[in-house]
Amino acid sequence: MKYRKIGNTPLELSVITFGAWAAGGWMWGSTDRNEAVRAIQAGFEHGVTSIDTAPIYGQGTSEEIVGQAIKAMPRDQVQxxxxxxxRWDLNKGQFGFKSQDNSGKEIDIYKYAGKESIIYECEQSLKRLGTDYIDLYQIHWPDETTPIHETMEAVSSLIQAGKVRYAGVCNYSAAQVKEADEILHIASNQIPFSMVKRDAELETIPYCIKHGKSVLAYSPLERGLLTGKITENYRFAEGDHRATHRFFSPEWVRRTNTFLNRIKPLANDKNVTLSQLVLGWTIQHPGITIALAGARNADQSVSNALSASVFLTDEEVQLINSELEVLHGAR
Incomplete structure (x- = not known):
């Protein structure tokens, strides 16, 4: 496993970080707590020391699972x-969307980053995680109803109180990162980035490179699309958000699988899976600090961890990128 510093802080994360969204079950059909715990622990045994979660993932379920998993780990070796x-339990802020919790109950999701809400959320997260501090605390999505300075001042108070070590953001534009950074040092920006979703290369990633901000790439396997295991007639479990996602339309699946079949010989030559090749490409991509990879079980988690050792030459990267140009130009 490789580890990289986050921004100009002393914090280091494993280049493959365990993404615990699916572990929470919400929007993924279901979850098996025991399998999820074993997946996190198996990753740790192979050097995946960093775990990314959020309260909204299963409305606390994912954080509880992470908390259960890290009980068996030395806390100072886990990030x-x-x-x-x-918020799903408070109708305040910017309305996000309607959803259902893991029991099928209708819930409204709000983006809200007011000071009192952040203080409350932090306390709840600490309880669910079973820890007294969070290594990297990130706003999940921009909240248009709350001034950025109020949000960052709240996080600053949590850092001063020792409950948070460093501050990051998610899904922020370059302008929003700049504004937040004027109040509180921002170490990182977590953004969607994958072989099929690369719009962040236009502005966000260049800004982060120029200003020393780490980029945490989420959905680098594009929710499983880039594993090669999704077919045009794939049937998703009830409640799985991918069933209506544009990247899982028959056309996109067909196009993506054509691309994957063209780079599979390279994966075979290296004796790695397509997923490992994709993750290896991601963590070698300019400006990408770490890749978040989810896993439903221990085998998937170990496979993700091993992708950190995949090395691509400049020629191999160019080969993949040339095939990606064909994919994005296809109709």
């Missing part, structure tokens, strides 16, 4: 990364 700013 807990979580978020704030998405």
């Amino acid at each position: 807990v990364v979580t978020k704030y700013g998405m």
Whole structure:
């Protein structure tokens, strides 16, 4: 496993960080707590010391699972990364969308990052995680109803209180990162980035490179699309958000699988899976500090961890990038 510093802080995260969204079950159909715990612990045994979660993932379920998993780990060897700013239990702030919790109950999701809400959320996260501090605390989505300075001042108070070590953001534009950074040092920006979703290369990633901000890439396997295991007639479990996601339309699946079949010989030559090749490409991509990879079980988690050792030459990267140009130009 490789480890990289986050921004100009002393905090180091494993280049493959365990993404615990699916572990919470919400929007993924279901979850098996025991399998999820074993997945996190198996990753740790292979060097995945960093775990990214959020209160909204299963409305506390994911954080509880992470908390259960890290009980068996030395706390000073684990980096807990979580978020704030998405409320399902408070109708305040910017309305996000309607959803259902894991029991099927209708819930409204709000983006809210007011000071009192952040303080409350932090306390709840600490309880669920079973720890007294969070290594990297990130706003989950921008909240248009709360001034950025109020949000960052709240996080600053949590840092001063010793409950948070460092501050990050998620899904922020370059302008929003700049504004937040004027109040509180921002170490990182967690953004969606994958072989099929690369719009962040236009502005956000260049800004982060220029200003020393780490980029935490989420959904680098594009929710499983880039594993090669999704077919045009794939049937998703009830409640799985991918069923209506544009990247899982028959056309996109077909196009993506054509691309994956063209780079599979490279994966075979290196004796790695397509997923490992994709994750290896991601963590070698300019400006990408770490890749968040989810896993439903221990085998998937170990496979993700091993992708940190995949090395691509400049020629191999160019080969993949050339095939990606064909994919994005296809109709």
